[in-house]
Amino acid sequence: MEFPEGLKYSKEHEWVLVEDKIAIIGITEFAQHELGDVVYVELPEIGEKVVKDDPFGAVESVKAVSDVFAPVGGTVVEVNDTLPESPETINDDPYGDGWMIKVEMTDKDDLKDLMSAEEYAEYIEQQKEGDEEEEDDDEDNGEDEDEDEDK
Amino acid sequence: MNAPATPQVRKKTPLNSVHRRLGAKMVEFAGWDMPVQYRGVIEEHLAVRGRAGLFDVSHMGEVEVRGAGAVDFCQTLTPNDLSRLKPGQAQYNLLLNDNGGTVDDIVIYPLKADHVFICVNASNTDKDFDWIEKHGAGKVKVEDTSARYVQLALQGPLAENILQRLTSPRLAELKTFYFFFAAVGGIESLVARTGYTGEDGFEIFCEAPDGEKLWDVLMQAGSEDGLQPAGLGARDTLRLERALPLYGHELDDSTTPLEAGLDWVVKFSKGSFLGRDPLLKQKEEGVRRKLVGLEMTDPGIARSHYPVFKGSARSGEVTSGTKSPTLGKAIAMAYVRAEDAAAGDSVEVEIRERRAAARIVPLPFYRRQVK
Numbered sequence: 001m002e003f004p005e006g007l008k009y010s011k012e013h014e015w016v017l018v019e020d021k022i023a024i025i026g027i028t029e030f031a032q033h034e035l036g037d038v039v040y041v042e043l044p045e046i047g048e049k050v051v052k053d054d055p056f057g058a059v060e061s062v063k064a065v066s067d068v069f070a071p072v073g074g075t076v077v078e079v080n081d082t083l084p085e086s087p088e089t090i091n092d093d094p095y096g097d098g099w100m101i102k103v104e105m106t107d108k109d110d111l112k113d114l115m116s117a118e119e120y121a122e123y124i125e126q127q128k129e130g131d132e133e134e135e136d137d138d139e140d141n142g143e144d145e146d147e148d149e150d151k
Numbered sequence: 152m153n154a155p156a157t158p159q160v161r162k163k164t165p166l167n168s169v170h171r172r173l174g175a176k177m178v179e180f181a182g183w184d185m186p187v188q189y190r191g192v193i194e195e196h197l198a199v200r201g202r203a204g205l206f207d208v209s210h211m212g213e214v215e216v217r218g219a220g221a222v223d224f225c226q227t228l229t230p231n232d233l234s235r236l237k238p239g240q241a242q243y244n245l246l247l248n249d250n251g252g253t254v255d256d257i258v259i260y261p262l263k264a265d266h267v268f269i270c271v272n273a274s275n276t277d278k279d280f281d282w283i284e285k286h287g288a289g290k291v292k293v294e295d296t297s298a299r300y301v302q303l304a305l306q307g308p309l310a311e312n313i314l315q316r317l318t319s320p321r322l323a324e325l326k327t328f329y330f331f332f333a334a335v336g337g338i339e340s341l342v343a344r345t346g347y348t349g350e351d352g353f354e355i356f357c358e359a360p361d362g363e364k365l366w367d368v369l370m371q372a373g374s375e376d377g378l379q380p381a382g383l384g385a386r387d388t389l390r391l392e393r394a395l396p397l398y399g400h401e402l403d404d405s406t407t408p409l410e411a412g413l414d415w416v417v418k419f420s421k422g423s424f425l426g427r428d429p430l431l432k433q434k435e436e437g438v439r440r441k442l443v444g445l446e447m448t449d450p451g452i453a454r455s456h457y458p459v460f461k462g463s464a465r466s467g468e469v470t471s472g473t474k475s476p477t478l479g480k481a482i483a484m485a486y487v488r489a490e491d492a493a494a495g496d497s498v499e500v501e502i503r504e505r506r507a508a509a510r511i512v513p514l515p516f517y518r519r520q521v522k
Contacts, residue, residue, distance in 0.1 A: 036176070036384065037193045039474040040452050040481070042503070058503065060452050062192045062473050063384050084450065 002029050004095050009120035010071040023072045026099040030124055035061040038090045041083040048076045052110050072110035078102040164209035165301050165362040181274035183210040185383050192384035196476040199348050203307030204381030205369055212276030213300050216267040218291040225267050228425055232418040239329050241343055247426030253402045255279050272398045301362025306352030313373040314353055336368030349393025391471050394515035400470040410438045441492040444514040447481035449507035453500040460499045461491045482516050
């Protein structure tokens with residue numbers, strides 16, 4: 001599992017790349033792996049305000065929907081508008097072409113709460129027991145079929 | 152992203168170590184530790200549609216009813232007509248409560264007049280066993296034999312080719328919903344041409360200690376045909392495309408088969424059965440809500456419990472939804488008011504505080520081409 005140096009990481013598995021006052025935000029390789037095949041991405045509009053620790057969008061796999069939380073607060077200045085068309089980019093390149101939004105930060109102190117690559121790697125290790133868990137709401141069962149007769 | 156949930160103690164099928172060896176992502180499902188995917192839900196889904204997939208469905212329960220009149224007892228307990236079955240034929244059926252609500256959907260295998268084998272949902276095994284035992288008291292012997300069996304589902308257009316390499320009865324002659332007992336790769340099994348994916352395929356039951364070997368011989372026999380292990384994730388997207396109901400979503404104790412579009416299972420003409428009177432009344436009066444198919448026309452995926460609106464009125468709620476890997480569209484099943492259920496009509500689904508347009512479409516979303 002990859003955790004590039006130079007990025008900051010949140011406990012909710014978002015990453016942040018800071019370029020001056022702009023924070024580029026995406027979800028981590030761990031996050032996309034937990035989700036599985038990403039089939040839909042919901043992003044905010046340019047100009048919207050995002051609030052630190054509040055959801056700014058959602059990432060959906062075939063099985064489940066997950067909110068994506070803003071690791072920093074500010075104003076959205078750019079969104080990755082290729083994602084709605086090719087959401088699988090988040091699986092293929094979570095730290096590159098799979099970036100989600102760029103935010104002009106209101107308070108750079110927000111970054112203080114985030115983890116370094118090393119801290120995040122350690123955090124993931126601690127979570128490993130829960131690693132195989134997924135927000136799998138579904139009661140399943142499964143069997144049967146109707147088919148033939150009577151239909 | 153939301154943090155993963157806390158792990159808990161789970162039941163394991165006899166193939167648990169096989170799944171872990173294959174690197175499956177394991178999740179809790181109905182109290183079981185089950186593989187949700189091995190290499191990816193979409194890949195496994197497409198493998199089943201195009202070639203074949205192998206599922207461990209040993210979490211599903213088995214209840215056996217024995218004693219003189221076992222079949223007759225099941226005939227009074229269920230709405231489908233067991234008297235229509237030919238020898239070696241199984242049947243999709245239901246357990247209904249006194250209100251006509253659904254205790255479970257089941258597959259019933261009358262093995263002999265005095266022995267009925269019933270496959271039930273994992274989440275309902277205890278409830279079903281109690282229900283059958285309560286009604287069979289003094290008439291038949293009811294046993295929960297779930298722990299005794301491994302159940303594998305070999306599904307997909309190449310399933311017959313693969314299984315034929317391991318067993319001698321001519322599978323081409325085995326019609327849908329028929330079964331036989333035979334050795335599969337030397338392992339005594341019950342082989343049924345049934346499944347939950349919308350594809351041709353087989354469900355194979357064997358004694359639990361033979362389960363791992365059965366998995367291995369099937370995987371080996373299927374290697375040249377591209378057989379892939381498939382998890383619960385693909386199982387769910389496959390059954391949803393084929394609009395097969397999932398207990399806890401499309402069916403529950405408050406849902407009747409007439410609302411769920413399972414009218415064809417209910418044979419009023421067969422005479423008395425548990426739950427008949429309230430269902431007959433509902434049939435005469437007409438259902439107030441119906442299960443429909445939705446195709447999203449706006450971006451977004453409708454998920455279980457999302458509200459459905461017709462104009463400003465709340466019409467109902469989504470029961471299951473996903474992006475269909477086969478069709479490439481967001482699809483869902485939903486209960487809506489009967490007056491809103493006409494195919495072609497437009498409705499809206501509330502997705503995270505936003506209304507998204509959807510169209511009511513006929514079910515199923517996907518139907519395989521019959522050879």
